[in-house]
Amino acid sequence: MTSVPGPIAPVFLRDLEYQAQRAARIEADYRLESRDRVAQLEAARVAAYRRLNLLSGMAGAMAGVAEEGPAIEAGLDHVCARTGWTDADSSFAELRERLRPTAAAISTAGRPLPSEQPPPSSQAPLLAFASFEAWYRGRFNTDFLSLMASDAPTFQSVVDF
Numbered sequence: 001m002t003s004v005p006g007p008i009a010p011v012f013l014r015d016l017e018y019q020a021q022r023a024a025r026i027e028a029d030y031r032l033e034s035r036d037r038v039a040q041l042e043a044a045r046v047a048a049y050r051r052l053n054l055l056s057g058m059a060g061a062m063a064g065v066a067e068e069g070p071a072i073e074a075g076l077d078h079v080c081a082r083t084g085w086t087d088a089d090s091s092f093a094e095l096r097e098r099l100r101p102t103a104a105a106i107s108t109a110g111r112p113l114p115s116e117q118p119p120p121s122s123q124a125p126l127l128a129f130a131s132f133e134a135w136y137r138g139r140f141n142t143d144f145l146s147l148m149a150s151d152a153p154t155f156q157s158v159v160d161f
Contacts, residue, residue, distance in 0.1 A: 061077065062103065071103075079099060
C-alpha cells in the first residue's frame with residue numbers, strides 16, 4: 001500500500017488511506033470466504049452426483065433380477081465393484097451387511113406390493129443409504145462416496161474472482 005507523502009499528511013488523506021486499506025481487507029476477506037463457499041458447494045454437488053450414480057446403478061443391477069434375494073446380492077455386488085471393495089478386504093462381509101438395508105429398500109421400492117400393505121416411504125432407500133454412509137464414516141473415518149471416481153458434471157465459472 002502507498003502511504004500519504006510528507007511528514008504530516010492532512011487528516012482527510014489519512015482518512016482516505018484508511019478507507020482504501022479497509023476496502024482492500026474487506027475484498028481479501030470476501031475472496032477467501034467465497035473461495036471456501038464455492039469449495040463447499042462443489043463438494044456437495046460431487047457427493048450428490050456420486051450418490052445418484054451409485055444408487056441408480058445399484059437399482060439398475062437389481063432390476064434385471066426377478067427374485068428379491070439374488071436382486072439384493074446383485075445390488076451389493078454392483079456397489080462393491082464401483083467402490084473397489086472385494087472379498088479380500090477384511091471388512092467386506094461387514095460392509096455388505098451394513099449396505100443390505102439400502103438394497104432391500106431399493107428392492108421394495110421397485111416392486112408392487114399387495115394392496116393391503118401400505119406403500120413404503122419413497123425416501124426409504126435414501127434414508128437407509130444415509131444411515132450406511134454415517135456408519136461407514138464412523139467406522140473407517142472417511143466418506144464412502146470418496147471411493148468413487150468423480151463422475152459428476154463439472155461446473156466452470158464464467159466469472160473468475
